[in-house]
Amino acid sequence: MIHPVILCGGSGTRLWPSSRKAYPKQFAKLLGKESLYQSTLRRLSGEGFGPPLVMTNETFRFMASQQAAAIGLMDAQVVVEPCLRDTGPAILTAALMLERDEGADALMLVAPSDHVIADVPAFLSAVRQGVDAAQTGALVTFGVTPDRPETGYGYLELTAKPNGSGAAIALASFREKPDAETAAAFLAAGTYLWNGGIFLFRTGDVIAAFEACAPQLLAPCRAALEKGAEDLNLFRLDLDAYGSAEAISFDYAVMEKADKVSAVPLTCKWSDLGSWDALWKEEGPDANGVSTNGAVTVIDCADSYLRSEEENMHLVGLGLKDMVVVAMRDAVLVAEKSRAQEVKDVVKTLRAAAAPQADDYPRFHRPWGWYETLCIDERFQVKRIMVHPGGVLSLQSHHHRSEHWVVVSGTAEVTVGEQTKLLTENESVYIPLGAVHRMANPGKLPMYLIEVQTGSYLGEDDIVRYEDVYGRG
Amino acid sequence: MIHPVILCGGSGTRLWPSSRKAYPKQFAKLLGKESLYQSTLRRLSGEGFGPPLVMTNETFRFMASQQAAAIGLMDAQVVVEPCLRDTGPAILTAALMLERDEGADALMLVAPSDHVIADVPAFLSAVRQGVDAAQTGALVTFGVTPDRPETGYGYLELTAKPNGSGAAIALASFREKPDAETAAAFLAAGTYLWNGGIFLFRTGDVIAAFEACAPQLLAPCRAALEKGAEDLNLFRLDLDAYGSAEAISFDYAVMEKADKVSAVPLTCKWSDLGSWDALWKEEGPDANGVSTNGAVTVIDCADSYLRSEEENMHLVGLGLKDMVVVAMRDAVLVAEKSRAQEVKDVVKTLRAAAAPQADDYPRFHRPWGWYETLCIDERFQVKRIMVHPGGVLSLQSHHHRSEHWVVVSGTAEVTVGEQTKLLTENESVYIPLGAVHRMANPGKLPMYLIEVQTGSYLGEDDIVRYEDVYGRG
Known part of the structure; x- marks a missing residue:
């Protein structure tokens, strides 16, 4: 053993x-x-x-x-x-x-x-x-x-x-x-x-x-x-x-x-995927030395790696040589492939410029599941939220925003003030500004929910936590 | 005159x-x-x-x-x-x-x-x-x-x-x-x-x-x-x-x-902006021949144009020479700048592959305003909708989807069945499957609304139009 x-x-x-x-x-x-x-x-x-x-x-x-x-x-x-x-x-x-x-x-x-x-x-x-x-x-x-x-x-x-x-x-x-x-x-x-x-x-x-x-x-x-x-x-x-x-x-x-x-x-093939160069190799370049991942169109390229991480984001390369292109919804990297090792310096540069893309991922992982921002403006934000089966968000309230929740898949157990109820696909609930509320997934399948926030301040730090099963303050 | x-x-x-x-x-x-x-x-x-x-x-x-x-x-x-x-x-x-x-x-x-x-x-x-x-x-x-x-x-x-x-x-x-x-x-x-x-x-x-x-x-x-x-x-x-x-x-x-x-x-400067090459020139390249537009970080590039059309999409170029990069939420172009004239052939290639990005724009313009898809999955879709002051959508119903509307800015006049009411920022309404409904902006400011659709089919062609001020069938 x-x-x-x-x-x-x-x-x-x-x-x-x-x-x-x-x-x-x-x-x-x-x-x-x-x-x-x-x-x-x-x-x-x-x-x-x-x-x-x-x-x-x-x-x-x-x-x-x-x-x-x-x-x-x-x-x-x-x-x-x-x-x-x-x-x-x-x-x-x-x-x-x-x-x-x-x-x-x-x-x-x-x-x-x-x-x-x-x-x-x-x-x-x-x-x-x-x-x-x-x-x-x-x-x-x-x-x-x-x-x-x-x-x-x-x-x-x-x-x-x-x-x-x-x-x-x-x-x-x-x-x-x-x-x-x-x-x-x-x-x-x-x-x-x-x-x-x-x-x-x-x-x-x-x-x-x-x-x-x-x-x-x-x-x-x-x-x-x-x-x-x-x-x-x-x-x-x-x-x-x-x-x-x-x-x-x-x-x-x-x-x-x-x-x-x-x-x-x-004696088998092994890679530590230490750089985009390694990933290019691992993906199996074609006769022109081109490898791709995702929604990509290649026109007359050589020795390059083209990768789109979003299903609905089409990446097109025209006449590229020795290039790496990686497209995500919040960040796009275009680099000379022979300089793939320098990508770590790109991250340092972005950090120095306080660009959130340096370290944050567009999908924020949490103990209960994840969320991602679909759209943000001065006075509103739309989030897509996934809660694992058994996941429970903290009991919380906000000083500056109201929230509309629409369940689009699975079942949510929602508490607003003194009331707790079950919402299923296509049902919604409104959380007024200041109301103590909580969301949980009591089901056996992941629960997906769209949250529409409106208010004068939409930062993640506008949160008062009353109770959290994951021990967060 | x-x-x-x-x-x-x-x-x-x-x-x-x-x-x-x-x-x-x-x-x-x-x-x-x-x-x-x-x-x-x-x-x-x-x-x-x-x-x-x-x-x-x-x-x-x-x-x-x-x-x-x-x-x-x-x-x-x-x-x-x-x-x-x-x-x-x-x-x-x-x-x-x-x-x-x-x-x-x-x-x-x-x-x-x-x-x-x-x-x-x-x-x-x-x-x-x-x-x-x-x-x-x-x-x-x-x-x-x-x-x-x-x-x-x-x-x-x-x-x-x-x-x-x-x-x-x-x-x-x-x-x-x-x-x-x-x-x-x-x-x-x-x-x-x-x-x-x-x-x-x-x-x-x-x-x-x-x-x-x-x-x-x-x-x-x-x-x-x-x-x-x-x-x-x-x-x-x-x-x-x-x-x-x-x-x-x-x-x-x-x-x-x-x-x-x-x-x-x-005798003044003039350009027909006939290609990305022309736009590169028009933007005023720096001493290295690099010009940019939007959220862009340039590391050791020369004679290149880097453009990000989305505020929250950071484009990074590392070691680029004679390149054009244009990043949008649904499409990214990376091309050798000296081949900028061939971009029209890219579009032909995408059309032949039936890629919607060939001709569609991610923001769909309509007589009454515009909409864009924020998120789409098998059984739900989230849209952001803007209605011009005075804009009126057609009176319509859907066979396969219900809709939740949340007004996030401005005022909407909403009809569902026999009822018409005004919704303002932070108010919502539910449109059950099959219900005849209409949305209009009676105000003086643009109205923004988040629409959450759920259903088994979410195509734009699931629409029965009863009346349309713009004469659409």
Whole structure:
């Protein structure tokens, strides 16, 4: 039995505008109908795998459990890291939890949630090789067999050339991202793999390695776990304790120093989708080097990626060469593809200009579901709201706006003042300015509602909360 | 007194997506807060000018009168050409109307509605020179002094070099769009002007020229006028008569053949905004050759035009060279700037693919105002609706949908079944499936309303009309 530990607290900006701080790439549906996080969960489920342990943060905790539930994984255990402390403390804490619950011999497989591995059988066959090595006490890392002299990844140097058996090979060293010449030499040597950031070991072995290589992390992580608390169906680590742990990566804290480290070669296609360039490649460019996603028309383009995220937004490229175009309802990126790495600087520029598109996503995710603004003007705003089955908004009132609610799908339980009633599709209710009100979805299907606000001030901060099941102030 | 005749029946596609069949470039706010049509009306109003005569078609009739009213021109006379017959019949019909009402000596100035002339005093000074010539019986055309060997325009060949006085010069010939070598020779010679499509003459003189050069047009145009009818505050030419006129341009029918033709040089800046390339130039590129419009962030770009038409849609260009990017809520164009002329082919491609974005505009203009879809799903749709003061929608019912209306600005007079009532901001009404209903704006300000439709079929063709003040079936 392997216990998957999924790391999904990151929020990269190099795939802006599709990936933003409020809704990062692991949760976005970048390829196909599932998010990368969901594909990762699915890849590590089924026979031989225990319920996943998901390490995430405050902001993503509901997204993590909702997206797991949406693919039928009801037993995912979500652990909230109350502050950012890099992968070292996260993996140690997960190991301590699993050791406590499953014993020191329990196998844990640590994986990022934002990588693409399409060939699941090949991946699982590598995992089986990893299990053999881990059961001898090794810390196993999975390395991707390079197919090009990539300068964007770190490398694993092996002590021997892989012999095709797929078996783990003892590691000689970790190597930083190389320059082009070094990368070419690595590729030619045949004894280097890309560092994929996937690990497999027994809980007892990795804890022992932490004790040997990074003993300072033990006390804070143990305390974060002991003083942590169940909160709804999440487990929240203790902020003070976890915050006192050093922020350090797992590679740096342990793997680069530990004794018995080996690597299993992954021979299947793999990508960390680190930039739009990678997504262009992943989508399968045609003979002209063009790949597309969504409502796109391509006229005489080459070596380009064109992506429209909105069904009703038609993107047209005419005569493009080496370009990336990503169109969303609130933001459009047009960039030279060879400069895809600089997209993270675009986000910094937008932040400096206080553009909300830098970090906000047009669909705002909340514990109870999501909302999006359809139209906003000086004295009115129209929102589309989705409430999950069982979702309950806070009991609230507003000083400056009235609201009209029209249910367009599902069933809503609506409280206005002293009265509570059920509304179904095509029914509406009016919330006068100042009235205490609440909306919930008591049904088994998602509930969709259109809200029309009118008033002199429409900011999200005009809210008085009387009660909130999610503990928000 | 000069009588302006504004031609605004065209619908070019080379500025797609901003210009579409349903909302072409003369009505779009391409530069600044006024449309090109409005700027044209304004340029030809004030002292010395009579009320404008606007020649347009069925589709644009309400836009033409509403945009005139919006800039305070309440006396514009809109003439509806019931079918497309090019500029020959349109100008002859306008001349016949003006001769009838103002006499054979009345001066008429014919101008396209989609050109940019920023220096109004310089333009008016040229018009005064034109008046002098026209009063001697000449057919005057205005030609733009070239500042480059442009191959995209037709040329006027003068019989003499302009002497700087600005006076009209007799015309030697009309020349088609030249090749690059010829254009360079034209520029060097100094006796060629770009054909600006602006004309000035007395009604009697131009009618006489039609009689001499294109006599076949007289009977159909006279009949179209005589059998035409007032319709609301428009004048509609008779379809059968107008339709029997030959479709022919004014240049070809008259100017190239007539005897006494002269040209007045226009020395001010002029553009026909024939492509995105022209708009890029008109917006005033910076030192890197970059010009922008709307919410745009430019990082390391050169020789490019970036335009976002939506306030809440942020467009980012990174490393662009020689590009045009135009972002709208339903369509995004990214094109090599040097291929801007091919944008018309983009529209053909989209039409062939039945993409609504080819011809429809996201804001649908109607006689009573406009509407736009904010959100559409399988079983519901949300629209934002604006009704002009005095606007009245048809009395109607639907077989497949119910509607919730929420007034968000202004006052609505709403009829549902036998009841009529007034709704003001923040009031709502429900229209059950099948109920006969109507909406009107009895007020002095525009009325804005949010409509939430729910039902199994939401097409615009689910409508039974009982009565319509605009004569729609």
